[in-house]
Amino acid sequence: MTRLNGGLVDRGTTLSFAFNGKSYAGHPGDTLASALLANGVQLMGRSFKYHRPRGVFSAGSEEPNAMVELREGARQEPNTRATVTELYDGLIARSQNHLGPLNRDLLAMNDYFAPFFAAGFYYKTFMWPRAFWEKLYEPMIRGAAGLGRLSKQADPDAYDKGFLHCDLLVIGGGAAGLAAALTAGRAGAQVILADEDFRLGGRLLAESHTLDDAPATGWAASVAQELASLPNVRLMTRTTVFGVYDHGVYGAVERVADHLATPGPRVRQSLWRITAKRAVLAAGATERHIPFADNDRPGIMLAGAMRAYANRWATAPTRNAADPVAVFANNDDGHRTALDLMAKGVPVLGVIDPRPDAPRLGDYDLFAGGVIDGTKGRLGLSAIRITQDGRSSWHRCGALGVAGGWNPNVHLASHHRGRPVWEETLLAFVPGTGGPSGLFPAGAAAGKGSTAAALQSGMEAARKALAEIGIAATALSLPDAEDAPIRQAAFWHVPGKRRAWVDFQNDVTVKDIALAHKENMRPVEHLKRWTTLGMATDQGKTANISALAVMAELTDKTIPETGTTIFRPPYTGVSLSVLGGGDTGAHFRPKRLTPTHHWAEEQGAVFVEVGAWMRAQYFPRPGETHWRETVDREAKAVRAGVGLCDVTTLGKVDVQGADAGEFLNRLYSNMMGTLAVGKVRYGLMLREDGHAYDDGTCARLSEDHYVVTTTTANAGPVYRNMEFARQCLWPDLDVQVISTTDAWAQIAVAGPKSRALLERIVDEFDLSNAAFPFMACAEMTVCKGLRARLFRISFSGELAYEIAVPARYGQALMARLMEAGADLGVTPYGTEALGVLRIEKGHAAGAELNGQTTAQMLGLGRMVSQKKDSIGAIMSRREGLAADRRRLVGLTPVDPAATVTPGAHLFAEGAARSMATDQGWITSAAFSPHLGSSIGLGFLEDGETRMGEILVAANPLEGQETRLKVVSAHFIDPEGERLRD
C-alpha cells in the first residue's frame, strides 16, 4: 500500500474491487486510478500500436493511458478512463488491448517492429497488391483496430433526456466556476453549475494551497454548501458539458448511476439540453508533458496529476514507498509537486529543470539546466537518466512527474469555429473571439490559472455575463489566495535518437512528427491524419500542443504560424445510448392507434405501419394460409355484400367562416364555393409548382362550415398549408380551420348491401337514393341518439358510405355494425383489400400522387378550373408540365398467369430498353380477385389513345419482362353505375 496521510477519501469505509481478476480495497472518494495507485499498481494497460506497458498519466478526463473494460456481461464498457471512474463496492475492471496477461502481452512483439509502423505506414504498406485490400488488409486492420472489447449484448440500462433553462450556466466547478456560480447565485439569477467530477472544487481539491490561511478544500466545501442551499442554483456534479450548439444550447451528459454497480430503478445517464442565456467557461486547464526518450513507462505521469493523487487521494505514485520520486519541469508550477510530495513524506529524488536559472523553491535537489533523456523499467519506471552540463547519470526512481506547462481548456470556446489565439506570455492558446456568443471564458480556461486570478476572473465573468441580461450582481469578498506568476521556459521536448512519445494513446512519437515533416505532411490537418495524432478517444488532450511545438520547431515557424486544431463536440466521449436518450424497443417512436385498434387486435388483424399510424392490413380467418387468400376474400365480400374499414386516418379539417368557400376555391383546383349544403365534392389540390399534391373530399355541412378530408400521408402537411394560406397569404379572408382528424372515428361502409346495413343503425333517417344520393352528406344520429356525420362517397367503386362518430364510440360502432350486418355477410377489410378495390376502380393514391404527376396525367385535367385562380393553377399550365403526354391507364397481363410489377417501365414491343424509348411506368399493381389476374395502373405516353395495345413492362434490375395490354384504368364498373345505385 502506498496510501499517504490526509486526502479526501473516507477511510472509515472500505470498498472492494477487482482489477484483472485480483481483489483490492479502496475508499469512497477514490477513482479506480487512485485506488489502483494506492495498491501499488502502476501498470494499467497497453498502448494501441506497440502494446507498450502503460500506467496512469493524468488525474482527469484527459487520460490517454489508463483505459479499462469496466463491468461485466452486457454492461461491459470498453475504453473507460480509470481516472474518472468513481470507485464503488464490487467494481470489476480489466485492462485491455493485450494478448495473454497484461504483464506478458504477446502482442508486445509489435514494439520490435516499430520501424515498420512509422507515420503513414497504412498508406505506404497496404497499397499493393490491390486485390489484397478487401480480402486481407482491411479485415486485418479492422481486427487490430480498437482498444477494448464490446459486450455485443443489448445495453440493459435505461437512459433519458431532459431540458433545462437558466440565466447562467457555469461549466466547471473549480475556483473560477465556484466564484462565478456564487456571484450569480447570490444575485438571484437562475444558475446551473455543471462539473464532470463527482466533487466540486476542481484543482482546489488537488492542491495544498490555502485560502484565507485555511485549506482551500474548506472554502470549496462551504461555497458548495451555500450554492446547494440556494433555490435558484442547480448543482450538477458528474455532468460533462460536451458541446455548444446554436441558440445558446449546451449539450451535457449527467452520469446518474455510473458510480453504482447497477443503476437499479434509475437511469444510467441523462442527456441534458441546457438553454442558457449566458455561460461561463471555467473548464480549467490540462497540463502538458515534455517528450523525452522512453517517456511512456508506467510511473511517469503529469506532475499536476501526481500532486492530485498525493493531496486529494493520499496516494503516492510509486509501487514501493521507498522508491524516490523525481519531477521534470520547465516551469515553477512543477516544483510544487516536489514540495507537496515531501510534505506528505514521499522521498523525492529532485527536480530536473532545463532552465539554467531554475529556482529552488524548497529543500530538494535541483538539477538546473538538466534534462531527462532516458528511462528504465520494463513494466514500471525503475531509473531515469539525468543529463546536466553535458554529464549523464542514472538514478533509481519509482515515479516521475512531468510538468510542461498548462493548456487552457479552450475546447468549448472553439465550437462554432471559434479559433483559439496564442498567448506568448503563457506559451499557450487561450479562447479567441468569434466562439459561441454568450460564452465567457474564466479562470485557467482563460489563461488565468493562479488561484487568486481564477477566483477574480470567475466572479468578473459572471458579473459581466449577467449584466448583459440585465441582472446586477455584486462583487464577492474573495479569500486571499496564491497568485504566483507563471514562470516557464519554451522547452518543448528533449531531442534524442530514441523514441519520445507525444501522443501516448495512439503511439505517436517525435520521430513520427519528424517523418511527417520530411514527407511534407506539415499542415496540422495533414500531420494529424498522417500520424493519427490526437485521433484516439482522448482526442490528444495531452498531446496536441506539444506536437504543434515539435512541428513548429521543424518548420522553423512559430506555434501560431504552424496552426492549431479545431475542436468539435463532444469534449469527451458520449455514449450512443445516452444520445438515443430513451426507448429503443416498441416505443422507439410514438404510434398512432385508430379508434378500432383494440377491436381489430381481437379479430386477429395483421397491422401495417402507415406513417405513425398502425392500420389493420388484413383480417386473417382460421384456415387461411396466405395473406392473399384473406385479401381476396375481403375484396370479394365488399363487391358482393358489405365491408367495413376504419378510415379514421384520413385527415379531417373543419373549415368555417364567411369566406370558407372562397378559401377552399383558392386551395383546391376545382370549384368548392358553389358546392350545395349537404353535398360532397371530390377535390384536387396542386402544389405551387403545378404538380398534383393531394386529393380528398370536401363536404359542406352548412353555409359557412365545410369538412375537408385529406390523404392519410398529407393530413399534417395539408392542414399546415391551410394555416399558412389563412394566416399569411389571405389574412383578409374570414376563415377558421382546425384539425378534427382524431375527434371522429370514421368507418367506410362499402358494398351493395351497405345501405341495408346502415338503415339498421340510423335514427329515422331516409337513406333512399332519392333522399340521400351519391355525394350527399348529413349530420344525423345513429344508435339511439349518437351524433354522427354521414358521407355517401366511395373509394371502392361500390355503393358506399363513410360514417363518422365521436372517436370514443368508434369501436362500439364497428362492433354494432358487425353484429347488425351478420346476415348481410358484413366483413371487415384492411388496407390491402382497400388497395385492391381502389386499383380495380382506377382511383389514384400515394403511388400516383408522388409529386411528379400532374392533374392531366391523372386524367383529372378538367378539374383545374379555368374560371378561377387557385394554388398551382397557373404553374400547371406552363410549357413542359402541360405538355406531358403520359396518362393514367390500366394494364393487364397478356398471359393471365403473369404478374404486373409496380416500378417496371413501359416500352413498345421490340424497342430498345433505354431512357429515350421509355414510355412510362407502372405505379400500382394488385391481384384482382374479380378479374382473376394481376392488374396494374401506370402512366403511359398518350395512354388514353392506346387502349388494346400490347406493351412490354421491363424490370431490367431483376431481369423481368412482361407483356401487358393497355386497358381503361376503371377495371370495375367503368360507367360508375354501382356507386350511384
Next chain:
Amino acid sequence: MTDLTPITALGAKTARKETYDALTLSENPELALASLALRRDQTPPSPFGLRLPDPGHCADKGSVAAFWTAPGQWMIEAPGRANEDFAARLEEEVPGGSISEQTDAWTAIEITAKNSAALEALMQKLVNLDPAQIAPGHAARTGLEHMSVYLIRRSETHLAVMGMRSFAAALWHALVTAAARIDQTA
C-alpha cells in the same frame, strides 16, 4: 342516450390512473372540449361568464375553463361533460363563432404532484420549456417525445397534458416512464 358504450383513449371502459410517491397521473376521459375561433371583427365573448385568457395562459370560472391556442382561438374545457354535445352548448353561448367539437380529438392526462418541484422535475424530462412559460395559469403547446401536446398548468401542483387521442398509449407510456423515474430520484 345512445346504447353504444364508449371507450377511453387508452382503450378501456374506465379511466387509467397511476400513482407514484410524488406524482399521480389520471386519464381524464370525461373532459369535454370545443374549440372557439373568432370570426372577422368578432368581439371576444365571455362564454359561460368566462374571460377568455391571454396568449400563453389558461383561465377557469365555475365549471368551465379555457386555454389560449392561437390568435383569436381558444379551447374551452368542461370537466365531466364529455358525453354531451358540448360544442352545441358553446354555440348557444357564442352565436356566430367558429366552433368545433374537440372532445375526442385529445386525450387529457391530469398530473397532480405533492409539490411543484416534482411537477417541474417531470416537465424538465419531457418538454423543452422554460419553467416560467408553464407557471401556474399558463398554457403552452409544444413537442413531447415527437408528439404535439398542450400543457395546461392548472395550479402549482396540477398540470394537464393533452395529446392527440390516437397517440394516447404512446403519451401515457412517455409520462408514466418519466414519472416513475422522477420518484426514484426525487
